[in-house]
Amino acid sequence: QSPENCMFGKYIDECLNDPCINGQCINIDGSFRCECPLGYSIDISGITCEDTNECEIGNPCGNGTCANVVGGFECACDDGFEPGPMMTCEDINECSQNPLLCAFRCVNVIGSYECKCPTGYVLREDRRMCKDLNECSAKPGICKNGRCENTVGSYRCRCDQGFVANPTQTECIDIDECRVMGNLCKNGRCLNTLGSYNCVCKPGYTTDITGTQCVGKHDLHSNCLILTHSVPSSCSCFYNNECSTDPNLCGSNGVCQNSPGSFNCDCQRGYSLDPSGQSCEDMDECDGNHRCQHGCQNLVGGYRCSCPQGYLQHYQWNQCVGEHCFIFFNGNIKTFCDTG
Ligand SMILES: [Ca+2]
Ligand SMILES: [Ca+2]
Ligand SMILES: [Ca+2]
Ligand SMILES: [Ca+2]
Structure with missing residues (x-):
């Protein structure tokens, strides 16, 4: 001590x-x-x-301005805040204080509140009421492959050809023509494309100008010069029997044979197909292999052998025989005539 x-x-x-x-x-x-x-x-x-200057220790007011006073401190709270039990400025829940603040829904946020609108609506200028959202102008690229039409609270898509709207009409979806429509691309295979479809044709067939039909190569050039898109009846001309449509086809010396997408001419003996392939012309047998020993004379549809003077073409043999000859029928056919 x-x-x-x-x-x-x-x-x-x-x-x-x-x-x-x-x-x-x-x-x-x-x-x-x-x-x-x-x-x-x-x-x-x-x-x-x-x-104690509480204002210098930390930030006792939070969202407000601190003022030191003897024995304590005071807070001047920012807008949207009010002093809480511990003097600190706390967010005001405006939505619970005033249920009529927003037309549709009030959402409290720190320091303020926000009015919300249902889908398809936006806030009006007053930030409290709701108005229709024009989706067509607000969302570029909406209703791709179609045209957007604004409606109150929503919008709908008017779709381009080859597309169909989804159930809510908010999108355009490609139509799978190959699946939806039967019998497309006869003589070929159907291939779906965005907004349309294409045909991949079998050999011997080719697509028309639209690419959506397989036509016989011949039809494309003669019978079906004018092809219309997506008209099923126009397909009928591809299956035409050219032979019955044009009785003069192949001429009088040939027989017309219809084939899928085309036709052939079968020529009579002594005739051959002309370069056009559409008629039969006389064959000059004398020009090629003939069986005449002497002269050959071409005839329409055949030929004739000629013999030197004093000889005749035997009616059966391919020979020239003398005008005076003897034929014996003695088991074998023999001639003692001079042969040419
Ligand atoms: Ca103080
Ligand atoms: Ca608030
Ligand atoms: Ca709308
Ligand atoms: Ca398609």
């Missing part, structure tokens, strides 16, 4: 002199201490409680 603190043989109660400024004195063995109330803190002398 230090002698200074000892008087009359007992400890001094320093608090009797009220040494603490703005604070409460607490007597302790051989000394004392000052306790400061809330909002004050002890200075370096140890006996004076001074005001």
Whole structure:
């Protein structure tokens, strides 16, 4: 124990002199201490409680402006905030304070609130009421492969040819013509494309100008010069029997044979196909292999052998025989005539 603190043989109660400024004195063995109330803190002398500047410690107001006052602090809250139980500025829930704030739905956000609209509507200029959203102008590229039509609360797609709207009419979907329509691309295979379809044709057939029909190569050039797109009845001309359509086809010396997508001329004996392939012309047998020993004379549809003077073509043999000859029928046919 230090002698200074000892008087009359007992400890001094320093608090009797009220040494603490703005604070409460607490007597302790051989000394004392000052306790400061809330909002004050002890200075370096140890006996004076001074005001605490709460505004310099952290940010006690949060979303507001702090003002220091003796023994405490005050908060001036920002818009959308109000002082809470701990003085700190807290968000105001405007939506619960005023249920009529928004026409459709109120959503509280920190420091404010937002009005929301149902799908297909947007906020009006007042930010409270809702109006129709014109999706057609608001969303570029909407209704791809079609035309957009605005409606109140929504929109619908009017689709281009070859496309169909989905059940909600908000999209245009390619029609799979190959699957939806039967009997496309006869004489070929149907291949779906975006907005249309193509035919991949069998050998001997080719696509028309639209690519959506397989036509016989002959038909394309003669019977079906004018082909119309997507008219099923126009297909009929591809299956024409050219032979019956044109009885003069192949001429009088040939027989017309219809074939899928085309026709052939079968020529009579003694005739051959002309370069056009559409008629039969007389064959000049004398020009090639003939069986005449002497002269050969071409005839329409055949030929004749000629014999030197005094000889005749035998009616049966391919020989020239003398005008006066003897034929014996003696088991074998023999002639003693001079042969040419
Ligand atoms: Ca203070
Ligand atoms: Ca709020
Ligand atoms: Ca709309
Ligand atoms: Ca298609």
